[in-house]
Amino acid sequence: MANKDFISRVNLKLGKQGRVCQLRTLSFAVSALFIAPQLVAAQEAEEKLLPRIDVVGQDERELLKIPGAVNVVTKEDLQLLRPTSTEAALKMVPGIVIKPEEESGIVANIGLRGLSAADYKLLILEDGVPVAPGSFTGNARYYNPRIQRMESIEVLKGAASLRYGPNTIGGVINYKTKQPEDGVALTSQIGTFGYREAMLEAGGRANSGNAVGGINIVTAKSDGFQNKGYQMNDVMLKGGMALTDKQWLGVKFTHYENDANISYRGLLTADYLKRATYNPAPDDYFLTKRDSFDVNHQWDISSDVKLNTLVYWSGMNRDYWRFDTVSGNERVNGRWNYNDTVKGGNRSFDRKGIDARLQVNHNSFGIENQMELGLRLSDESMDDLGVTATRANPRTVTETKKNILQTASGAALFAQNRFAISELFALTPGVRMENYTQKTFDRRNSANNGATSNSEVMPGVGATFQIAKTAQLYGGLYKAFAPAQNADAISGGTDQRLDAERSINYEFGARGSNKNTRYELTAFMMDFDNQVVQSNSGGFVRANGGKTIHKGIEAAFGADFAGGFSLDGNLTYIPEAKFLSGTFSGNRVTYTPEMVVNMILGYKQGAVKASLVASYVGTQFTDQGNTIALTESATGFFTGKLDAYTLVDLNASYTVDKNLSLFASVKNLTDEHYIASLRQGIYAGVSRNLMAGIKYKF
Secondary structure: OOHHHHHHHHOOOHHHHHHHHHHHHHHHHHHHHHHHHHHOOOOOOOOOOOOOOOOOOOOHHHHOOOOOOEEEEOHHHHHHHOOOOHHHHHOOOOOEEEOOOOOOOOOOOEEEOOOOOOOOOOEEEEOOEEOOOOOOOOOHHHOOOOHHHEEEEEEEOOHHHHHOOOOOOOOEEEEEEOOOOOEEEEEEEEEHHHEEEEEEEEEEEOOOOOEEEEEEEEEEEEOOHHHOOEEEEEEEEEEEEEEEOOEEEEEEEEEEEEEEOOOOEOEOHHHHHOOOOOOOOOOOEEEEEEEEEEEEEEEEOOOOEEEEEEEEEEEEEEEEEEEEEOOOOOEEOOEEOEEEEEEEEEEEEEEEEEEEEEEEEEOHHHOEEEEEEEEEEEEEEEEEEEEEEEOOOOOOOOEEEEEEEEEEEEEEEEEEEEEEOOOOEEEEEEEEEEEEEEEEEEOOOHHHOEEEEEEEEEEEEEEEEEEEOOEEEEEEEEEEEEOOOHHHHEEOOEEOOOOOEEEEEEEEEEEEEOOOEEEEEEEEEEEEEEOEEEOOOOOOOEEEOOOEEEEEEEEEEEEEOHHHEEEEEEEEEEEEEEEOOOOOOOOEOOOOOOEEEEEEEEEEEOOEEEEEEEEEEOOEOOOOOOOOOOEEOOOOOEEOOEOOEEEEEEEEEEEOOOOEEEEEEEEOOOOOOOEEEEEEEEEEOOOOEEEEEEEEEO
16 A cells, blocks of 8 residues: 555544445445345245355254364354343353453454464454455454344364364354345444444345345444543345355455454553543544455355355455554553553455365275365455654654565465264365465565465365264364464564474364253373463464473263253363473463453243353463562563452343343443553453343344
């Protein structure tokens, strides 16, 4: 992006941006109200799902073919738990740890199986499409999809995650968006911290049943916990049609804007202990805008051959404006002391790709086989601009400090074959090959220009064994890989000489269910030859951490009882997540609690649904040195061991009739006061908060 274009963009005032967001969202809503009645179709038309790439599949039979741990947060789970963000919903998945920053989960901080929640070592998809700004460029945590448009969430771990990539060391998360439904529904919520939300859902299908479409619009505004306010607008248009009796085309467009008054700065110690509620960085803003468009084509070539082709694009702007503290006098009266210089770390991303998957059922070797072949081509870029402005004109650039273009292109091939050796035993070998090229062009200092390319071959094998009607064993091993991102490899104009991350992953488990009970138990190990981590100072620079080992077990279980009661839970126990070499040999990896437990007591009876949720998170280290006491570095970064904490949520809903429903939630019911994470200060956990809402469907 040219510098002139950039300056014209950042000169927009925040207030003007907010008004534009509201007007744009309102126009979408008005249009939808006119369009929806035209889409609503005859009820007898057969409903067809829009084509998409599923990580798990549509039914339990597909799940049982996967030689690895699988977890699905269903539509019913989301209705029962009423999560405020996708991160809150993921807490119900064993193996996952969240590093909270603020209540709506604007940025993603997700750890899995002893991988630090401060890093990003898993692949996140939405309807099979990568949601991160880039796989090779930029920071993957900058965009986190909104929970309001999600229907369910799939989480895949183990050798089966080789089908996707790159960055599948921990596994794959796939958010599945809502399918269009006939009619119009309006939802409104209000809550603590001045929270206000309105959502419009409208959709329908043609009389023939051969076309379907819908729209989902969400606008939300909040003063925010600790006055970290935000204004968010999210729009999703989704539709499709049958091209022939064997071909179906789906199209999805999304638009997202969020102006958030958040920062890397947290509370200082004394104010945290006093439960201070002010914003420690009141003038810092994290401004996000993202558009995406994808086209999904499914072709049932025959009863045994199916081809899915996905073409996708996303464009994103992330402007981060932060004020400097006064050098040598960073604190005044126990608070951060800011000067009048604001720095803009402003980035724009462009990402596009094609993902084609051919599935073939065949009877080679006299047994049933399911083969899958995949091809992915991708191209991405990031414009990284570091600028300064003044307090009097906080969006007007006075000086450009950094102007870097980073690009990456990649190609991947994947192949696997599931050999159903008997009705009980199946073996699934597979291999993934990644080839990519990364380039950096520094417009201010050509000495930093460079390019690198690499090829990786990642084999794996998994197996399933049905030992009884209600018990299946599964296991596998595979090589996992993640490249060093451009932005990490060259930071501050310095080549950090980061190695790629490679690990050998193992897992073995059992799962099963009957009418009233369900369970899954998995033992796992990940053996890294090198893991890239944040520098020990807690800063923004990345470093080679050396060899690490991650060992543990994860379990999920559930039971239904008489009277509409149910009990579900999950446990993650990771006795080892430590460095085996280098400066920190023997120390534990950051943000990897040894124990995490979640329990859900549910109740469903007639029109009433309710859940009581308890979540325990064990102690965690926040730096590779495993500092115990709460400590501040010379540069203002905090480290220290975080105490364990337990949160309790209460959720309830009541269906008045087929059109009207009411719901309410109390999060952090006991008002637990805890440190959620550390950075430049203390991120306090969100205090007790309430939410109530109403939904009416026409």
